Amino acid sequence: MHVTVLLPGVLRSAADGTPKFELEMTAPATLGDVLDVIAGRYPLLERRLRDEQRRLRRYVNFFVDGEECRRLAGADTVLAEGAEIQIIPSVAGG
């Protein structure tokens, strides 16, 4: 199955400068599975998104086809064919 990952500007340097990339996943696939693949391809990017125990970083949002994953099943959210994952830092800080 085909998945597209969209990156914000601040994270693109951790992924060879690309604003988006495509992944071919074995169905069924979850958001966590995608992050596992990213860990192999772009380890620096992956550790910006998850900690070493594979927990999603609190202030990074993962919109799966427009819905933030924490309103779905978090990292266990099952992806649809052609899913688009948009990664956006949340509003945080002072």
Added chain:
Amino acid sequence: MVLLAIGTRKGLWLARSADGRASWTLSGPHHPMTAVYSVAIDTRRGSPRLLAGLHSEHFGPSVMTSDDLGGSWQEPDHAPVAFPEDTGTSLGQVWQIAPGPRSQPEVVYAGVEPSALFRSADGGRTYELVRALWDHPHRADWTPGFGGQAIHSVLPHPENPDEVTVAMSTGGVYKTTDGGRSWAASNSGISAYFMPDPDPEFGQCVHKIAQHPDRPERFFAQNHHGVYRSDDGARTWQSIAEGLPSDFGFPMVVHPHRPEVIYTFPLTADALRFPPDGKCRVYRSEDGGGSWTALTAGLPEDGFWTAVLRDAMCVDDADPAGVYFGSRTGEVYGSADEGDSWSLIAQHLPDVLCVRAASV
């Protein structure tokens, strides 16, 4: 040239002086919008290495290094400091980066939150958990202070690679003499007034410890109320608070060349974390804590309602020694004459978390 690294809540600034510390040029922010809890200037190799412990609220912690004095920074793809999977624990942040002994120029230690020690054998690029301290039976009873549960002080013995002393809040002082295979609490004499037993084996809220390389058996401690010295390798501690306006504070710094000379920055009390009477005063002892002198020349007379955090005071390695401190209100003061007189190096920075200085 003297380099002063200033870690703040929102990035790192680097101050350079090429005229005997009479004037400074400032660059930054490096790593903007990351909290720089720890910084080190490792001068053990031909080219000095800067190491910075960074924490992004969004993207988590990391350690970056620079071998060109901040011109460029490097970090490994994989997390340089990370807890093994079986611990179920994630790194909060790196509170301390401490180069090891000169005989081991590639050894660097990192004290982290939650309380753990990591060791690097590649010059501070990647680190491994020191298991025996993590597995210490006391660990379940270490509890976080207001700033978090962290190992904030790491003092490798200057010559003996088997000996390392650490301190944490709360938990207190722990020491290994067998290369990290075993660790023992080392708090005898340090009070924990906030516990039912004020003299426990461990659980003290030690804010900072310091050691001079020429007298490695001697330690100094700024405690959560209490200022102490140990003359027996941290086994027992005696109060040296007499003569200070308060025994509360955070930093404790030893002069680079004179083991009897120490510096601290007292705050009124745990419940009143301001300098006494709002006066900006560094206190120096020239006799190992037997007596204290307030250093005031060039510092604000009053109205200084801020604080100096545990790692926000340091010395350089020049002669005469430079002394530096930064405030939570973003001012950095320096002295080129061992504290006799002071001048402002930087102001209007974010709150200063740490400073380190060295001749480079």
